[in-house]
Amino acid sequence: MKQTDKYEADWLFEITPKNKFFSFNLEEVWQYRDLLLLFVKRDVITVYKQTVLGPLWYLIQPLFTSITFTIIFNTVAGIQTGAVPPFLFNLAGITVWNYFTACLNGTSNTFASNAGIFGKVYFPRLIMPLSVVISNLLRFGIQFFIFIAFYLCFYCTGAVISLNHFVIFFPILVVMMGILGLGLGMIISSLVTKYRDFSYLIGFGVQLLMYLSAVVYPMALISEKMPQYAWLIDYNPLAYIVETTRYLLLNIGQISILGLVYTFVLIILLFFIGLLIFNRTEKNFIDTV
Amino acid sequence: MKDIILKAENISKQYRLGVVGTGTLTHDLNRWWHRIRGKEDPYLKIGDTNDRSTKGTSDYVWALQDINFEVERGEVLGIIGKNGAGKSTLLKILSKVTAPTTGSIKSRGRIASLLEVGTGFNGEMTGRENIFLNGAILGMTKKEIASKLDEIIEFSGCERYIDTPVKRYSSGMTVRLAFAVAAFLEPEILVIDEVLAVGDAEFQKKAIGKMQDISKGEGRTVLFVSHNMAAVKSLCTRVIILENGIKIKEGNTVEIIESYLNDTGTVMEVKYENEENSIGNNFVKLKNAKISKITNNNYILLDEKFDIIFKFWVSDFKVGSVNLSLNIFNVEKVLLFNSYTKIIDSKAGLLNATFNIPSNIFNIGFYSVEVMVVVNHSQIFYCFDEILKFEIVENERNSSWYGNHSGLIRPNIKSEISID
Numbered sequence: 001m002k003q004t005d006k007y008e009a010d011w012l013f014e015i016t017p018k019n020k021f022f023s024f025n026l027e028e029v030w031q032y033r034d035l036l037l038l039f040v041k042r043d044v045i046t047v048y049k050q051t052v053l054g055p056l057w058y059l060i061q062p063l064f065t066s067i068t069f070t071i072i073f074n075t076v077a078g079i080q081t082g083a084v085p086p087f088l089f090n091l092a093g094i095t096v097w098n099y100f101t102a103c104l105n106g107t108s109n110t111f112a113s114n115a116g117i118f119g120k121v122y123f124p125r126l127i128m129p130l131s132v133v134i135s136n137l138l139r140f141g142i143q144f145f146i147f148i149a150f151y152l153c154f155y156c157t158g159a160v161i162s163l164n165h166f167v168i169f170f171p172i173l174v175v176m177m178g179i180l181g182l183g184l185g186m187i188i189s190s191l192v193t194k195y196r197d198f199s200y201l202i203g204f205g206v207q208l209l210m211y212l213s214a215v216v217y218p219m220a221l222i223s224e225k226m227p228q229y230a231w232l233i234d235y236n237p238l239a240y241i242v243e244t245t246r247y248l249l250l251n252i253g254q255i256s257i258l259g260l261v262y263t264f265v266l267i268i269l270l271f272f273i274g275l276l277i278f279n280r281t282e283k284n285f286i287d288t289v
Numbered sequence: 290m291k292d293i294i295l296k297a298e299n300i301s302k303q304y305r306l307g308v309v310g311t312g313t314l315t316h317d318l319n320r321w322w323h324r325i326r327g328k329e330d331p332y333l334k335i336g337d338t339n340d341r342s343t344k345g346t347s348d349y350v351w352a353l354q355d356i357n358f359e360v361e362r363g364e365v366l367g368i369i370g371k372n373g374a375g376k377s378t379l380l381k382i383l384s385k386v387t388a389p390t391t392g393s394i395k396s397r398g399r400i401a402s403l404l405e406v407g408t409g410f411n412g413e414m415t416g417r418e419n420i421f422l423n424g425a426i427l428g429m430t431k432k433e434i435a436s437k438l439d440e441i442i443e444f445s446g447c448e449r450y451i452d453t454p455v456k457r458y459s460s461g462m463t464v465r466l467a468f469a470v471a472a473f474l475e476p477e478i479l480v481i482d483e484v485l486a487v488g489d490a491e492f493q494k495k496a497i498g499k500m501q502d503i504s505k506g507e508g509r510t511v512l513f514v515s516h517n518m519a520a521v522k523s524l525c526t527r528v529i530i531l532e533n534g535i536k537i538k539e540g541n542t543v544e545i546i547e548s549y550l551n552d553t554g555t556v557m558e559v560k561y562e563n564e565e566n567s568i569g570n571n572f573v574k575l576k577n578a579k580i581s582k583i584t585n586n587n588y589i590l591l592d593e594k595f596d597i598i599f600k601f602w603v604s605d606f607k608v609g610s611v612n613l614s615l616n617i618f619n620v621e622k623v624l625l626f627n628s629y630t631k632i633i634d635s636k637a638g639l640l641n642a643t644f645n646i647p648s649n650i651f652n653i654g655f656y657s658v659e660v661m662v663v664v665n666h667s668q669i670f671y672c673f674d675e676i677l678k679f680e681i682v683e684n685e686r687n688s689s690w691y692g693n694h695s696g697l698i699r700p701n702i703k704s705e706i707s708i709d
Contacts, residue, residue, distance in 0.1 A: 015385060015394040035425035042422060046413040120408045121426055122385035194317075283388035286381070287304060 018283060025279075028124045035123055039131035044138055058142045062098060066091040073216045081218070083160040084250045088150060093215040095147050096245045099140040099174065100181045100238065101206050106132035107185025108202050111193045111285045118286060125282040126275075129185055133178045140174065151249075164248045166255075173248070177241055180267045186274030190281035194288050213238040218246075218253045237263035292362040294510050295400075295478055299392035300356040302378050302534075303349055352378040353389070353534045360478075362397075365511045367525030367542065369518075369549060374531040376514045380404060383480050383512065398477025398510065401428055405482070407467030412456030416447055416466055419455050423470045437473045445469035472499045478510045479503060500524060518546055519683055550588045555655070556678045557587060564602050570671050572608065573662050576600040576639070578676050580658075588682040591699065594648040597677065598641075599660060605637040608664040613642045616659040625656070625697060632666060649701035651681040652694060 029036075048054045066087055073079045074086035081089040107129035111118065114128055155161060191198045212232055214222070219239055223230040233239045240259040247255045353375045360366050370376050381387045383394065384402030409426045410419050420441055424434040434441075442448050445466045447458070455463060481500065501524060503509045515521050521528060521542065528545040530538040538545055558579035561567035567574040582595035589595055599613065614629040630642050658677040664670045 010397070011395040012397050012399070014396070015382065015388065017388050017391055017393075031430075032425070032428075034431040035422075038422045038425050038431075041418075042411055042414060046411060049413045117409050117426070119381075119386055120384075120405045121402065123426060123428065286387045 018280070025124055025126070029126050029130070032123050032127055036127050036131055036134070039127065040135045040138075043131060043135035055142065058139055059146050062091065062094050062143050063146070065094050069094070069216050079217050079221065082252055084246075084252045085154050085159050085161075088147075088154055088159075088161065088250065089246065089252070090216060091147050091150060092246050092249050093242050095140070095143045096174070096177060096242060097210060097213065097215045097238075098143065099136060100177045100241075101210075102136040102139065103133050103178055103181025104185045104188075104206060105202065106136060107182055108188040109192060109199060110185070110189040111281065112189070112196075112199065115286065126278065129182055129189070129278075132185075133182050137174075137178060147249075162251050164251045167248045170245070170248050173241055173245055176264065176267055177238075179271050180237065180241075183267065183271035183274035186278040187270070190277045190285070193281055193285040209236075209238065212236050214242050219243045220254060234259075237266045291359075293359045294362040294397045295360040295512075296395045297356055297358050297392070298395070300353055300379070300382060300389045300394065301351060301391045302353040302375075302382065302387075303390040304352050305349055351534050353382075353531075356392070356531075356536050358529055358536065358539065360510055360512065362477075362510055363508045364527060365513060365525045367521040367528040368512065368514045368531065369516070369521060369528060369546075370531035373533075375534040376531055377482070378534075379531070380480060380482055380512075380514055396478065399428065400478045400480060401474045401476035402480035403427075403471050403474075403482065404480075406471050407463060410455055410463065410467060413454055415454055416445075416451040416458070417442075419466065420470055423467065424473075427471065427474055428476070429474065433475075441469045441473050444472060468495070468499075476509075478512070480512045480514075482514050518550070522546055550586070550680075550682050554678065555587055555680050556676075559676060567602070568673065569601070572604055572606040572664070573640070573671055574602045575673060575676070576602055578658075578660070578673070580677055580679050588680045589651075591651070591653065591681060591683050592648045592701065595646050595679075597644045597646060597658060599643075601640040601642075601662070603635065603638055603640045606635075608635045608670070610665055611635040611640070611670075612663050614661040614663050614669075615644050616661070618657050618659065619697065620655050623697065625651070629663070635664065650698055652696060652699040653681050653683050655680050 048057050051057065053060070069090045070086045073090075074081065079086075110125070110128045110132075118125065151161065188198050188202060210216075213236055214233060219233055222233050240256065240263045243253050244255055244260060247253050356375075356379065358366075368376055368379060378387075380402065381404075382389050383400060384404060385400075386402075386404075407423065409423055411422065414422065417438075420438065421431065421434050425431065442451055445462075445468075447462050447466050447469075450458060450462065455466070458466070500511070500513070503511060511524075513521065513524055525542050527540065528542045529536055530545060530549050538548060558577070559575065560577050560579075561575055564574050564576075567576065569575055577598070577600040579598050580589070580595055581598055582589065582593060584590075584593065597615065603611070610632045611634075612630045612632040614627060616627050617625045619625055628644060630644075656679055657675045658679070659672065659674045660676060661669050661673070662671045
């Protein structure tokens, strides 16, 4: 009798209507780590296949955006960047901002764009957004490399620029940016499965968000020129990351420890909310997508 | 003690009909409101059974309802049913692609499902890279794939192209490569959809042969979903029939297939007791139309001859001569052939006609019978369309290939072959 009971309980796994509230199946994600790496590899080697310039496209896009921003915001509109060359100021902001948007855009349509493969085979769905964040990290690495190249260029030609002592913390900032993109992306991707409106929202929302994230101007400028709207920037975690990036790399602007703590807490919160929603969605999205 | 490897308990799956989006928000809010108060989902109580042809009263249908079954280790379970019976939904639940609405499935082994071969193939990547990617998607680790890589490449027969991007492959090569990966999966439980058995004859043979090896030779547990009775009969040890989302029968393969074939949408006989209620016009009214054969089944075997018999009431309406013209259509409404009777002089009374249909002309499938009453040599006076429907079924086959024979007809051609 006792043996029967033991046998009854001895199931390897169970398929149930809903995932448990706090089970993120992280062990399962670990089991599928090879798949994660293969997806990253696929993303990296296939993205610019059959283009002449290949991975150079990684570099062209931030460079031209920086040049355009420098002409419009600095030369025409006259935003001051202190001793730092405006081009470098913009490039720093754009490089880290691009990483965020790439993560957000890539993860926010996880369910909709992978419906074909998700409808045929099971693997932990979290693998997909994770692979997006990791493959974009590689892309960020290449773009960051070009930033370093220009940094050295400007340095050698006599520009007054210097790194901050805390620059060793820069990788943490990048990881925070990635997790923020992932967290928001997971929330949005889950909403998109039912309400397609969100994918349109993301399309232009991200563009508008850039202007609220201190990418093309120092944070101090807003509180100086439009104090009544400064709260918009003050509550935006992205603004702190972008501002701190420039603080670390170019030694310009301000660092707000309180702001960074707020950003950190918010990112962790958004990430877990994202994980929860994603986890609830992955079981049934195929019926609604 | 039975060694149960998979156990499904009260599996149900509800779907919403109509356009998702209209009213979803109000339903979602209502559902959420019930949930935070700790009440049951209000929409789970309603819902029709899944009968496609009738107009339902509810926006919700049950694609599956209270499905229970157990699978023993090493067993090959067939799941059969008509289109829309819930087979694919059950497969999706077993493969964890979607979750059941209620109920649970417990398993003692890793489940791998082959609902499609080549899931996640990327045209830009080489054959070798795709083997790794596809294998990993199906749940293999890099190490497992690497250890079987040579075998997979050999089985696929694409060795020469293995380092070429898959977009340069012919479609046949892509399928071969994809199937090769799938064939070397080693889960405890394998779930296979019949779509796997599409492709050319050679590929079907290879696929089904491999499945036989898996189930018989290697003692793996297999769940096989199919329309193809010949394949089910030769592969499965036990069969479940689904109908409108409900498990209606379960048991030993031979009996179950017999009863399944008997229960199809055929019309073997139409009969009218009196002339007033019958169909027709003021010249002819149908009394009786039937398919007559020696056996009593609701289906007709390939090598079975049968008669189509008609009885009409004919009035003294002024026409010169009369004859009957018979048309037989297949499911796609393609006319297979026309046949007609002799022309006789018309007079009031009971008209009898019999068409003797020889054996070995139809391929397997459903056919409908149409009969036209022709007067004065060429004038169609009344057409009774789709009056009877019959199904041609294949019983046994002595080859290792279980795919459907292609072609509209399937005559029994005698052939000889030898090598001197």
